[in-house]
Amino acid sequence: SQQGEEDPQALSIQEGENATMNCSYKTSINNLQWYRQNSGRGLVHLILIRSNEREKHSGRLRVTLDTSKKSSSLLITASRAADTASYFCATDRSGSEKLVFGKGTKLTVNP
Amino acid sequence: GAGVSQSPRYKVAKRGQDVALRCDPISGHVSLFWYQQALGQGPEFLTYFQNEAQLDKSGLPSDRFFAERPEGSVSTLKIQRTQQEDSAVYLCASRAMGGTNTEAFFGQGTRLTVV
Numbered sequence: 001s002q003q004g005e006e007d008p009q010a011l012s013i014q015e016g017e018n019a020t021m022n023c024s025y026k027t028s029i030n031n032l033q034w035y036r037q038n039s040g041r042g043l044v045h046l047i048l049i050r051s052n053e054r055e056k057h058s059g060r061l062r063v064t065l066d067t068s069k070k071s072s073s074l075l076i077t078a079s080r081a082a083d084t085a086s087y088f089c090a091t092d093r094s095g096s097e098k099l100v101f102g103k104g105t106k107l108t109v110n111p
Numbered sequence: 112g113a114g115v116s117q118s119p120r121y122k123v124a125k126r127g128q129d130v131a132l133r134c135d136p137i138s139g140h141v142s143l144f145w146y147q148q149a150l151g152q153g154p155e156f157l158t159y160f161q162n163e164a165q166l167d168k169s170g171l172p173s174d175r176f177f178a179e180r181p182e183g184s185v186s187t188l189k190i191q192r193t194q195q196e197d198s199a200v201y202l203c204a205s206r207a208m209g210g211t212n213t214e215a216f217f218g219q220g221t222r223l224t225v226v
Contacts, residue, residue: 031212040222042115042202043154045214088153092212097142098167099204099215101153 005102006089012108019076021105023089024069030092032065032072033099037086046074046087081111113137115218117203123224124193132188132221136205143186144215145178146202154202160186193225 005024013019023032031050035043049056049065049072056063062075076083086106090099116135124130136143142161146154147170156170162183171178175193180186190197200222204215 033214035217042217042219043204043215045216048212048214050212090215096167097161097206098144098156098159100156101146103153 006087006105008105009103010106010108012110013079015079015081015109015111017079017109019079019083019107019109021074021087021107023072023074023102025072025089025091025100025102026070027091028094029067030094032063033090033092034061034063034072034074035088035090035101037088037104039085043088076107079107079109081109083107083109115203115205115216117201117218117221119221120219121222121224123226126195126225127192128225129189129191130193130223132190132201132223134186134188134203134218136184136186136203137207137216138184140205140207140216141183142206143180144204144206145186145188146204147172148200148202148220150199157188157201190223193223195225198223198225 007022033048034046037043047058047063049063060077065072086104088101088104090101118133144159145157148154158168158178160180163180175191177189200220202220204217206215
């Protein structure tokens with residue numbers, strides 16, 4: 001069963017706006033990862049944040065992690081039409097190497 | 112190869128037919144994972160190998176599903192007597208040695224349609 005729960009399930013914004021997606025999880029983790037999936041394609045890794053980190057940046061991406069609330073957020077700044085995709089969080093749980101994915105947020109960036 | 116390769120990309124099977132899906136992981140990657148993704152859902156874990164050892168198969172939905180990685184490289188996911196509910200995209204991923212705190216690399220997936 002899926003552990004992560006993203007919200008919102010769908011998000012539609014205009015180009016140039018920021019997009020924020022949230023993820024909640026249930027168990028202790030080693031790290032939390034965000035992936036992107038274009039329609040009909042495989043998943044592409046975006047960013048990994050370890051359990052002892054609180055914030056991480058990569059280009060236009062900013063990820064936060066609050067282990068006390070078991071939640072994470074992904075912020076995409078200055079969005080582009082090419083950012084249109086589904087975004088998934090995945091947790092790397094303590095004692096297990098498998099990644100457990102949420103149901104994803106479908107982001108649409110309108111030009 | 113440069114990335115994780117899966118074949119075939121698309122497979123249409125008649126109900127009751129057996130299918131075999133292939134995954135070529137990134138060379139040298141110790142860990143290999145299979146996921147099932149239904150339309151509009153996130154990937155669901157099926158099974159995981161470390162080299163040739165299948166360490167976790169807790170996600171396999173029934174005994175019709177079988178996975179192997181005999182030489183610790185290429186893996187095959189076999190589904191026997193396919194049912195319509197098996198229709199999904201099957202994703203393979205690999206991770207380097209010391210897999211935790213590393214990213215997983217995914218293949219493009221095999222879209223299985225059972226008619």
